[in-house]
Amino acid sequence: MSTDETGHGGAITPENAGASTAAGQEFLQLITPAGERISHPEFDSWVRDITDEQLCSLFEDMTVIRRIDVEATALQRQGELALWPPLLGQEAAQIGSGRAMRADDFVFSSYRENGVAYCRGVDLTDLLRVWRGNASGGWDPYGINMATPQIIIGAQTLHATGYAMGIQNDGADAVAVTYFGDGATSEGDVNEAMVFAASFQAPVVFFCTNNHWAISEPVGLQSHIHLAERATGFGIPSLRVDGNDVLAVMAATRLALDRARRGGGPTFIEAVTYRMGPHTTADDPTRYRDANELEDWAAKDPISRLASLLDRKGLLTAELQQQVQDKADSVAAEMRRGCTTMPDPEPMDVFKHVYSTPNSWLERQQDHYARYLASFGDPAGAVSEEGAR
Amino acid sequence: MTQLTFARAINAGLRKSLENDSKVVLLGEDIGALGGVFRVTDGLQKDFGTHRVVDTPLAESAIVGTAVGLAYRGYRPVLEIQFDGFIYPAFDQIVSQVAKLHYRTRGAVKMPITIRVPFGGGIGSPEHHSESPEAYFTHTSGLRVVAVSNPQDAYTVIQQAISCDDPVLYFEPKRRYHDKGEVDESAALASALPMDKARVLTEGTDATLVAYGPLVKTALDAAAAAADEGISLEVIDLRSLAPVDYDAVVASVRKTGRLVVTHEAGQSGGLGAEVAASITERCFYHLEAAPVRVTGFDIPYPYSKLEMHHLPGLDRILDGVDRALGRPNSLSGLEG
Ligand SMILES: Cc1ncc(C[n+]2csc(CCOP(=O)(O)OP(=O)(O)O)c2C)c(N)n1
Numbered sequence: 001m002s003t004d005e006t007g008h009g010g011a012i013t014p015e016n017a018g019a020s021t022a023a024g025q026e027f028l029q030l031i032t033p034a035g036e037r038i039s040h041p042e043f044d045s046w047v048r049d050i051t052d053e054q055l056c057s058l059f060e061d062m063t064v065i066r067r068i069d070v071e072a073t074a075l076q077r078q079g080e081l082a083l084w085p086p087l088l089g090q091e092a093a094q095i096g097s098g099r100a101m102r103a104d105d106f107v108f109s110s111y112r113e114n115g116v117a118y119c120r121g122v123d124l125t126d127l128l129r130v131w132r133g134n135a136s137g138g139w140d141p142y143g144i145n146m147a148t149p150q151i152i153i154g155a156q157t158l159h160a161t162g163y164a165m166g167i168q169n170d171g172a173d174a175v176a177v178t179y180f181g182d183g184a185t186s187e188g189d190v191n192e193a194m195v196f197a198a199s200f201q202a203p204v205v206f207f208c209t210n211n212h213w214a215i216s217e218p219v220g221l222q223s224h225i226h227l228a229e230r231a232t233g234f235g236i237p238s239l240r241v242d243g244n245d246v247l248a249v250m251a252a253t254r255l256a257l258d259r260a261r262r263g264g265g266p267t268f269i270e271a272v273t274y275r276m277g278p279h280t281t282a283d284d285p286t287r288y289r290d291a292n293e294l295e296d297w298a299a300k301d302p303i304s305r306l307a308s309l310l311d312r313k314g315l316l317t318a319e320l321q322q323q324v325q326d327k328a329d330s331v332a333a334e335m336r337r338g339c340t341t342m343p344d345p346e347p348m349d350v351f352k353h354v355y356s357t358p359n360s361w362l363e364r365q366q367d368h369y370a371r372y373l374a375s376f377g378d379p380a381g382a383v384s385e386e387g388a389r
Numbered sequence: 390m391t392q393l394t395f396a397r398a399i400n401a402g403l404r405k406s407l408e409n410d411s412k413v414v415l416l417g418e419d420i421g422a423l424g425g426v427f428r429v430t431d432g433l434q435k436d437f438g439t440h441r442v443v444d445t446p447l448a449e450s451a452i453v454g455t456a457v458g459l460a461y462r463g464y465r466p467v468l469e470i471q472f473d474g475f476i477y478p479a480f481d482q483i484v485s486q487v488a489k490l491h492y493r494t495r496g497a498v499k500m501p502i503t504i505r506v507p508f509g510g511g512i513g514s515p516e517h518h519s520e521s522p523e524a525y526f527t528h529t530s531g532l533r534v535v536a537v538s539n540p541q542d543a544y545t546v547i548q549q550a551i552s553c554d555d556p557v558l559y560f561e562p563k564r565r566y567h568d569k570g571e572v573d574e575s576a577a578l579a580s581a582l583p584m585d586k587a588r589v590l591t592e593g594t595d596a597t598l599v600a601y602g603p604l605v606k607t608a609l610d611a612a613a614a615a616a617d618e619g620i621s622l623e624v625i626d627l628r629s630l631a632p633v634d635y636d637a638v639v640a641s642v643r644k645t646g647r648l649v650v651t652h653e654a655g656q657s658g659g660l661g662a663e664v665a666a667s668i669t670e671r672c673f674y675h676l677e678a679a680p681v682r683v684t685g686f687d688i689p690y691p692y693s694k695l696e697m698h699h700l701p702g703l704d705r706i707l708d709g710v711d712r713a714l715g716r717p718n719s720l721s722g723l724e725g
Contacts, residue, residue, distance in 0.1 A: 082513045082514070082515070082693050083514070083515060111515075130515060130516075130692070131515070132694070133513060133515075133692050133693030133694040134692060134694050135692055136516055136689070136691075136692050151474075151515060151516055151517050151518075152474070152475065152477075152478075152517060153447055153475075154447075183446070183447040184447060186446035186447045186448045186451075187447055187448050187449075187478065188448060188450050188451075188478060189478070214418075214447055215418070215419045215423065215426070216419045216421070216422055216423035216444070217418065217419060217444055217446075217447070221444060221446060222446045222447065282426075283426075287422060287423050287424070288422040288423050344694055345692070345694055345695055347695065347698045349691075349695060350686065350688055350691045350695050350698050350699055351686065351688060354687070354688050354689065361657075361687070362686075362687055362688070365656070365686050365687060366686075368719070368720060369686070369698070371719045371720060371723075372705065372708060372719040372720075374719075375708070375718075375719040
């Protein structure tokens with residue numbers, strides 16, 4: 001197993017984690033790349049309740065979000081979306097953690113957690129609004145208990161920590177979960193978030209998706225130790241899990257959520273996975289990435305891994321496959337329809353929601369612009385792309 | 390003379406600076422193997438090595454803060470901030486440290502740091518990728534701020550900025566990166582127009598139109614369109630946003646009696662307000678109408694489907710010119 005692309009070797013045990021990974025293991029794993037279920041004395045208990053039926057449903061979720069991702073990438077290539085950040089390869093990390101949460105937990109994510117948004121029940125059209133250029137935020141955060149995706153690297157970790165401090169003040173047992181990448185761990189915000197979370201023992205889970213790349217920069221450039229080890233320096237217990245193993249991710253997330261709910265404070269999870277696609281549809285990974293690396297990781301594909309496990313258990317029937325396929329097809333079709341039929345925003349929408357109450361200062365600019373548009377006689381067609389160039 | 394795109398011209402200027410001065414070092418995210426997300430640093434790491442062209446961890450405050458230390462040590466760091474909207478994590482280092490160290494140490498310490506910032510909109514990007522943050526920096530004493538508008542200037546001014554002993558924010562209009570232009574790579578830097586001088590691009594008599602960065606091209610297009618209607622505009626490329634070359638603008642307004650300033654940034658507290666106020670103070674008796682600003686609105690940069698409404702285009706600039714000239718315009722009949 002050559003999961004440690006950083007070249008910093010050495011087995012990591014999750015100190016203070018209340019559970020440790022098996023000796024000699026790089027990270028917590030419950031399903032091998034060949035699809036074999038291996039047992040773990042401490043972590044098995046966190047997924048013991050997962051029935052065969054639920055395993056099949058995790059398989060369906062992962063297949064569906066991959067399909068959503070592929071469809072959105074196609075929509076971008078067809079000019080229907082301005083940009084798209086693919087999650088290809090990160091399905092287990094997103095579904096394993098996303099399905100571990102409760103409805104009253106609150107997510108603060110980056111731009112790549114579309115699979116998590118799917119778990120939160122996002123309307124698929126809402127998922128695309130930002131990427132089509134139709135809105136600055138795709139959904140009402142309170143509707144699905146998930147903040148709109150963050151582009152400023154790492155900023156959301158502070159928001160999650162603050163939300164968690166609020167939960168704590170309220171005496172509630174919900175948890176704030178924040179998602180960020182390996183590159184993000186270098187930003188000041190993420191480090192300051194860990195300081196606050198540890199100081200106040202806030203009920204927050206730091207879910208770091210180590211997909212090995214920050215655009216063109218390998219994770220080894222960000223850190224000389226495993227990312228999970230960084231957290232312990234802040235006094236935050238951490239876990240390093242195989243991010244392509246949906247059960248391992250789920251077990252680790254459940255442990256972290258449970259600890260937070262019971263007043264045990266923050267936990268840091270490093271999910272070791274791989275970004276198989278480009279950073280975004282505007283990126284060209286062939287400029288910086290070795291094709292062999294991609295092949296190695298394709299062999300650890302999270303979906304085929306779960307499929308192998310299901311196969312071993314005799315669950316991967318033609319019927320199941322058909323059913324999963326149908327679901328993915330219908331979800332993709334629904335998303336495509338939502339995208340292509342999304343009405344364009346109205347010109348004067350640019351002035352909406354700048355402030356919660358109107359002010360004469362901006363109203364004057366708005367009034368002047370309305371007059372300007374009206375001076376063309378045909379407001380809709382007045383301002384062309386060229387007019388702005 | 391060679392035909393270069395804007396991005397290649399900056400690349401050529403960076404290359405020249407790296408060649409000429411071993412103390413020049415480049416730092417930024419993705420500037421190495423990838424050559425930057427806009428490929429402005431393409432090939433430089435390959436040719437100058439990883440110690441001269443440094444891929445940094447994702448930490449803007451650290452990029453600028455470590456450049457301060459490098460400058461203390463005699464280096465001339467050239468930093469790339471990937472997009473305008475990502476400069477804010479470094480804001481504190483820029484305005485509290487970079488800008489003030491020369492003053493704080495009574496001139497003992499120099500901060501020859503160049504901060505390259507792709508800025509402005511018009512490329513259909515999501516949030517934080519299209520901002521015009523220049524006014525935050527023009528408001529901070531100790532910083533020089535320039536905005537280039539064509540490949541030749543891009544090539545020359547980057548070298549001037551790097552060899553300047555003051556810190557320079559070098560704003561690159563990202564929607565013009567692929568525009569091509571003639572670049573004379575052999576011209577001596579010493580004979581080039583200093584980077585703190587404005588340039589009159591078209592002579593005119595009816596009104597002065599001041600622009601910088603991405604809107605210079607739009608302003609020139611507007612002047613050409615105005616000429617068709619018999620209006621003669623004098624277009625000034627401001628080039629330096631701090632300090633502003635007011636003498637150049639004053640000379641022009643004395644001639645034309647009218648001023649229109651345009652920028653993508655929002656109106657309030659923007660550079661246009663500063664130029665309008667300064668010109669009003671200095672040219673009050675020469676002005677035949679109040680200065681006019683044609684700018685972005687006082688709103689967060691909008692999502693891409695609506696950005697063309699926010700960005701001043703040719704027609705909006707001409708409408709502003711009509712206002713300055715007292716010709717029929719969209720606000721005719723309105724008072725105040
Ligand atoms: C403050 C800030 N700096 C730079 C960027 C540009 N940028 C966008 S994504 C990215 C890489 C992020 O890598 P990582 O945190 O590992 O997450 P991943 O995209 O791999 O999921 C960079 C540098 C940004 N969005 N915000």
